[in-house]
Amino acid sequence: MPAATLTARSLIAAPAHARAIGSVGGRRAFAFKEVGKRFGDKIVLDGISLDVRAGQFLAVIGKSGCGKSTLLRLLAGLDRPSSGSVTLSDEEGHSRTRFMFQEPRLLPWTSVVKNVEIGLTGIAGGTEARQRALAMLDEVGLADRAGEWPSVLSGGQKQRVALARALVGQPQILALDEPLGALDALTRIEMQQLLERIWLDQKFTAVLVTHDVGEAVALADRVVVISAGKIAFDLDVAVARPRRHGSAELARIEGAILDQLFGRV
Amino acid sequence: MRLAARLAHNGAAGWLLPAAIIAGWEAAARAGLIPANVLPAPSAVAEAFWRLTLSGELIRNIGVSTLRALSGFAIGGSIGFALGLANGLSTLSRGLTDTTLQMIRNVPHLALIPLVILWFGIDEEAKLFLVALGVFFPIYVNTLLGIQSVDPQLVEMGRVYGLDRRALFLRVILPGALPSIFVGLRYALGIMWLTLIVAETISASSGLGYMAMQAREFLLIDVVVLSILIYALLGKLADSLARLLERLSLGWHPAFQKG
Numbered sequence: 365m366p367a368a369t370l371t372a373r374s375l376i377a378a379p380a381h382a383r384a385i386g387s388v389g390g391r392r393a394f395a396f397k398e399v400g401k402r403f404g405d406k407i408v409l410d411g412i413s414l415d416v417r418a419g420q421f422l423a424v425i426g427k428s429g430c431g432k433s434t435l436l437r438l439l440a441g442l443d444r445p446s447s448g449s450v451t452l453s454d455e456e457g458h459s460r461t462r463f464m465f466q467e468p469r470l471l472p473w474t475s476v477v478k479n480v481e482i483g484l485t486g487i488a489g490g491t492e493a494r495q496r497a498l499a500m501l502d503e504v505g506l507a508d509r510a511g512e513w514p515s516v517l518s519g520g521q522k523q524r525v526a527l528a529r530a531l532v533g534q535p536q537i538l539a540l541d542e543p544l545g546a547l548d549a550l551t552r553i554e555m556q557q558l559l560e561r562i563w564l565d566q567k568f569t570a571v572l573v574t575h576d577v578g579e580a581v582a583l584a585d586r587v588v589v590i591s592a593g594k595i596a597f598d599l600d601v602a603v604a605r606p607r608r609h610g611s612a613e614l615a616r617i618e619g620a621i622l623d624q625l626f627g628r629v
Numbered sequence: 630m631r632l633a634a635r636l637a638h639n640g641a642a643g644w645l646l647p648a649a650i651i652a653g654w655e656a657a658a659r660a661g662l663i664p665a666n667v668l669p670a671p672s673a674v675a676e677a678f679w680r681l682t683l684s685g686e687l688i689r690n691i692g693v694s695t696l697r698a699l700s701g702f703a704i705g706g707s708i709g710f711a712l713g714l715a716n717g718l719s720t721l722s723r724g725l726t727d728t729t730l731q732m733i734r735n736v737p738h739l740a741l742i743p744l745v746i747l748w749f750g751i752d753e754e755a756k757l758f759l760v761a762l763g764v765f766f767p768i769y770v771n772t773l774l775g776i777q778s779v780d781p782q783l784v785e786m787g788r789v790y791g792l793d794r795r796a797l798f799l800r801v802i803l804p805g806a807l808p809s810i811f812v813g814l815r816y817a818l819g820i821m822w823l824t825l826i827v828a829e830t831i832s833a834s835s836g837l838g839y840m841a842m843q844a845r846e847f848l849l850i851d852v853v854v855l856s857i858l859i860y861a862l863l864g865k866l867a868d869s870l871a872r873l874l875e876r877l878s879l880g881w882h883p884a885f886q887k888g
Contacts, residue, residue, distance in 0.1 A: 469782050471783060471801060472882070473805075474881070485796070486791045513881045515883050
């Protein structure tokens with residue numbers, strides 16, 4: 365399986381002898397090798413090694429300022445690592461990573477469907493783009509709002525449009541930076557279920573950064589806890605899907621992670 | 630109250646006050662409260678309007694003035710827009726020119742009239758130069774401001790989704806700057822008429838300002854008042870056109886949505 369380094373928004377080439385650490389079974393989606401990131405004197409990430417299987421749902425949690433968002437930005441190529449390397453498997457020469465932000469970041473002067481079409485930049489255009497955007501909007505349950513301005517949508521609907529925009533290009537990796545953080549509790553659960561359904565359907569690799577342990581446990585196959593720039597805890601969540609919110613099993617795992625986060629082990 | 634609300638909704642309410650003023654003015658003039666050599670009655674002004682329309686003088690002068698205003702606007706506006714874009718998009722360009730432009734901006738452009746007359750005489754160039762200069766700054770300042778205030782999060786989103794520089798400009802930066810550019814446009818339209826009127830009043834051989842000055846020499850006070858009223862109407866017309874453009878292109882903006 366070819367593992368090429370992402371070019372253009374570019375990352376440092378991995379040394380050929382570098383051995384994957386914490387390697388899991390199946391095709392690899394991406395790997396971090398001894399990744400460090402500092403801004404000036406401040407060390408944000410310090411020797412992160414992470415190997416993620418294609419199609420895995422990974423949740424990254426940690427307290428604010430622990431470097432979890434930085435990790436995501438490195439993955440999406442928005443920042444470069446100060447040391448180490450980030451490698452993405454480059455299947456068919458177009459490994460695509462899509463980023464879903466904390467805010468919807470829809471263009472207010474562009475209709476809902478055209479906002480979704482932005483996700484097809486360089487992939488499809490014209491009628492094909494319109495068809496695919498409409499199909500994706502239907503998937504997130506907003507087909508009837510295609511022609512409207514984003515300003516008339518609710519917060520949850522805007523985030524659903526942003527999700528459609530991120531997924532319409534069928535990315536291999538979806539990076540989610542606390543995209544549900546600003547939603548109310550009920551809308552949040554609804555969005556989590558939508559995200560899980562689409563993920564089960566499209567089989568992309570999802571990396572969700574969140575500070576909500578409950579959300580991480582409900583959605584992820586694997587939870588990584590980052591503390592002081594290092595991986596403090598790496599846990600597989602082997603709970604069958606679809607998962608039920610508030611089940612005893614999820615609560616037990618959530619409790620274990622919280623204990624770890626607050627050093628109550 | 631219901632009638633007033635409906636009128637306000639139609640935009641007709643804005644015309645009630647001017648209509649009332651004209652009615653009061655006519656009544657006062659007829660009652661002899663306002664001497665005709667101070668302020669002629671609206672009917673006398675209407676008569677002057679009719680007289681000058683028939684002779685073709687009015688249309689010709691409005692045409693000359695409008696052409697001057699629009700040409701000056703096109704020149705100054707496009708230079709201001711281009712520089713605003715350049716300085717908004719490039720720190721190098723801003724570093725080189727912004728300080729100079731801000732210094733020039735603080736000189737009242739009408740203070741240049743003596744110099745402009747020395748340079749260009751009282752020909753068309755003088756008027757075009759003054760109008761262009763007056764219009765330049767509001768367009769420049771607001772275009773620059775608009776581009777600088779575009780949400781950087783949206784720009785980052787555009788980059789992440791692979792929009793190239795051209796698409797980023799056309800789909801993210803320009804539309805984001807548009808509300809501010811329109812503020813500049815409307816402000817510039819006001820300055821355009823102001824500058825032209827002053828320029829034509831001081832030095833011209835045609836145009837509305839010239840017509841008013843000629844009328845003053847012959848003590849045709851009705852024509853003077855008529856010129857002033859036409860300025861008001863032309864200014865209102867320009868502003869309405871700008872508002873229409875604004876409504877058409879800013880339909881996405883919550884402030885312009887019907888509801």
